[in-house]
Amino acid sequence: MSDYALLAELLFPHIDKTPEDYEAVYPPRNLPEGAKVTRFAPSPTGFMHLGNLFVSMIDSIAARDGGVFYLRIEDTDKKREVEDAVERILHGLAAFGIVPQEGEQADGGALGDYGPYRQSQRKDIYQCYAKSLVEKGLAYPCFCTEEELNYLRAKQETAGANPGYYGEWAVFRNAPLGEVRRRLRAGEPYVLRLRSDGSEEKKIVVEDLVKGKIEMPENIMDLVLLKADGIPTYHFAHAVDDHLMRTTHVVRGDEWIASLPVHIALFCALGFKAPKYVHVSPIMKTDGGGKRKLSKRKDPEAAVSYYAEQGYPKEGVVTYLLTLANSNFEDWLRANPGKAVTGFPFNFKKMSPSGALFDLAKLNDICKNVISVMTAEQVYDYVMDWAAQFDKTLHDLFSADPCYAKAILSIDRGVKKPRKDIATWSQVLDYVSYFYDEAFRQRFDLPENISAAGAKAILSAYAAVYDENDDKDAWFERIKALCEPLGLTPNVKEFKANPQNYKGHVGDVSTVIRLALTGRENTPDLYSIMRLLGKDRVLRRLNTAL
RNA sequence: GGCCCGUUGGUCAAGUGGCCUAAGACUCCGGCCUCUCACGCCGGCAACACGGGUUCGAAUCCCGUACGGGUCACCA
Numbered sequence: 288m289s290d291y292a293l294l295a296e297l298l299f300p301h302i303d304k305t306p307e308d309y310e311a312v313y314p315p316r317n318l319p320e321g322a323k324v325t326r327f328a329p330s331p332t333g334f335m336h337l338g339n340l341f342v343s344m345i346d347s348i349a350a351r352d353g354g355v356f357y358l359r360i361e362d363t364d365k366k367r368e369v370e371d372a373v374e375r376i377l378h379g380l381a382a383f384g385i386v387p388q389e390g391e392q393a394d395g396g397a398l399g400d401y402g403p404y405r406q407s408q409r410k411d412i413y414q415c416y417a418k419s420l421v422e423k424g425l426a427y428p429c430f431c432t433e434e435e436l437n438y439l440r441a442k443q444e445t446a447g448a449n450p451g452y453y454g455e456w457a458v459f460r461n462a463p464l465g466e467v468r469r470r471l472r473a474g475e476p477y478v479l480r481l482r483s484d485g486s487e488e489k490k491i492v493v494e495d496l497v498k499g500k501i502e503m504p505e506n507i508m509d510l511v512l513l514k515a516d517g518i519p520t521y522h523f524a525h526a527v528d529d530h531l532m533r534t535t536h537v538v539r540g541d542e543w544i545a546s547l548p549v550h551i552a553l554f555c556a557l558g559f560k561a562p563k564y565v566h567v568s569p570i571m572k573t574d575g576g577g578k579r580k581l582s583k584r585k586d587p588e589a590a591v592s593y594y595a596e597q598g599y600p601k602e603g604v605v606t607y608l609l610t611l612a613n614s615n616f617e618d619w620l621r622a623n624p625g626k627a628v629t630g631f632p633f634n635f636k637k638m639s640p641s642g643a644l645f646d647l648a649k650l651n652d653i654c655k656n657v658i659s660v661m662t663a664e665q666v667y668d669y670v671m672d673w674a675a676q677f678d679k680t681l682h683d684l685f686s687a688d689p690c691y692a693k694a695i696l697s698i699d700r701g702v703k704k705p706r707k708d709i710a711t712w713s714q715v716l717d718y719v720s721y722f723y724d725e726a727f728r729q730r731f732d733l734p735e736n737i738s739a740a741g742a743k744a745i746l747s748a749y750a751a752v753y754d755e756n757d758d759k760d761a762w763f764e765r766i767k768a769l770c771e772p773l774g775l776t777p778n779v780k781e782f783k784a785n786p787q788n789y790k791g792h793v794g795d796v797s798t799v800i801r802l803a804l805t806g807r808e809n810t811p812d813l814y815s816i817m818r819l820l821g822k823d824r825v826l827r828r829l830n831t832a833l
Numbered sequence: 834g835g836c837c838c839g840u841u842g843g844u845c846a847a848g849u850g851g852c853c854u855a856a857g858a859c860u861c862c863g864g865c866c867u868c869u870c871a872c873g874c875c876g877g878c879a880a881c882a883c884g885g886g887u888u889c890g891a892a893u894c895c896c897g898u899a900c901g902g903g904u905c906a907c908c909a
Contacts, residue, residue, distance in 0.1 A: 610845070
């Protein structure tokens with residue numbers, strides 16, 4: 288038995304499976320040609336960053352056409368773990384219509400044949416591959432303490448060498464078997480390190496699907512594979528899991544690019560074929576003069592939950608994100624109205640290699656468009672869902688009389704040029720408030736060109752002739768008829784041509800009425816509003832406005 | 834500092850050597866429509882980071898500079 292084999296047995300006596308056993312348990316997936324296997328692999332902190340949503344969305348859309356998108360929990364760092372994290376992650380995704388077909392579930396179970404999907408439950412698998420690496424002389428135990436590592440770094444600094452555990456500096460790289468055995472017997476803690484055979488002179492080349500060709504020096508670090516507690520580092524788990532779970536495309540933030548040499552080295556040492564990499568740029572925001580990544584600590588809009596709370600329609604957020612991912616998405620949407628987003632021919636290569644600035648104005652515009660083409664019924668349902676959780680006042684108002692609520696939402700909806708007033712559900716209460724006596728605050732801010740007496744005259748004259756049975760034309764005729772006795776003109780064009788001849792025009796009349804009925808100068812179509820308000824409310828407001 | 838990535842209007846971006854007098858969308862500003870507002874329509878402001886090459890010809894290819902970002906853990 289070789290020293291390596293001896294060492295492997297010494298380190299992992301309890302591991303009796305071989306990599307071949309696992310290969311048999313997790314065979315290549317039987318999928319249609321070209322189908323992609325993607326995964327979302329968060330650590331269970333429970334916090335969903337906008338970037339996480341962005342990546343998951345890409346994962347999920349890439350796995351269409353017979354592929355698989357699964358959720359894997361990377362809980363190799365117990366310090367960061369949070370209760371209920373998986374549930375929160377799944378909720379965060381589902382709120383935007385993203386549902387992994389496979390992987391960890393909220394109830395602690397899992398879907399799929401390639402599990403467990405929680406890294407803390409895969410210890411034996413990692414150790415099996417670690418053992419095989421030791422047998423091949425590609426990994427070894429290192430007994431350095433934190434202090435020793437600090438000392439090493441200090442020494443490298445004074446020597447002008449690059450810091451790190453590598454080459455000549457790797458103290459346990461060639462430790463004799465006897466010493467290892469002695470330390471092991473003494474119960475000294477150790478980590479397992481890769482015995483790197485890389486050379487700085489040589490390059491690795493990775494064809495990234497968004498960044499293109501990336502060339503970097505080979506890895507020379509004897510990086511940690513297994514931590515002192517026997518749990519793998521991200522790098523080692525990535526190689527083992529993505530191979531065994533047969534991931535074809537790894538979509539992740541581009542902060543991982545720097546680790547590419549390490550990952551390539553690991554896939555190579557383990558004898559695996561590396562997946563395709565899709566390194567996406569972070570979503571940025573401006574800060575002072577420059578731009579920076581959306582920060583979990585400083586920016587509330589970095590959290591996916593923010594959009595739910597603010598009441599952004601999920602389709603709007605997804606559309607915006609998709610626009611950032613593939614800028615032709617908006618054009619496609621316009622050309623294919625009503626089609627499900629899953630029909631969009633998403634393309635990794637159309638993703639921008641540089642980071643996009645988050646643009647709230649654009650998001651709002653998209654959301655307004657999205658909501659404007661919904662039916663009143665749909666809007667009502669969404670609003671109720673949102674209000675149930677975030678706005679009791681609105682929820683009470685809307686549930687008291689659903690028909691009335693839907694009638695309000697129907698104004699200028701379902702026509703060729705629908706109104707676009709609403710960007711978020713949280714704006715709905717303000718939008719509809721004057722339809723409800725409970726929420727209506729009567730106030731009358733006199734427009735500049737109208738006197739209090741003039742306004743009063745208009746209101747009383749109108750109250751005298753108002754007829755709730757008028758159709759729209761009759762209604763407008765009645766308002767126009769009010770003009771001349773009061774020194775105004777019903778003809779706006781005429782007014783514009785000879786403003787000196789009149790005190791105002793019919794627009795001023797309707798503005799005064801509008802003000803009395805709604806408390807604001809700008810609203811949707813007044814006639815529709817009055818029909819909904821009904822005779823009693825109209826007359827009461829007309830009479831009490833001033 | 835080493836290594837890597839990026840850089841077209843205020844923002845997202847099209848563009849893969851001649852079709853670029855550089856598209857479209859958002860924002861902003863005019864105007865039209867109009868009972869107000871919104872919608873819609875018409876129009877406008879506004880960009881290839883800089884310097885060298887290669888080429889008949891460069892936003893596009895190469896080199897350098899500047900600026901921005903990332904990364905150098907027993908975190909992911």
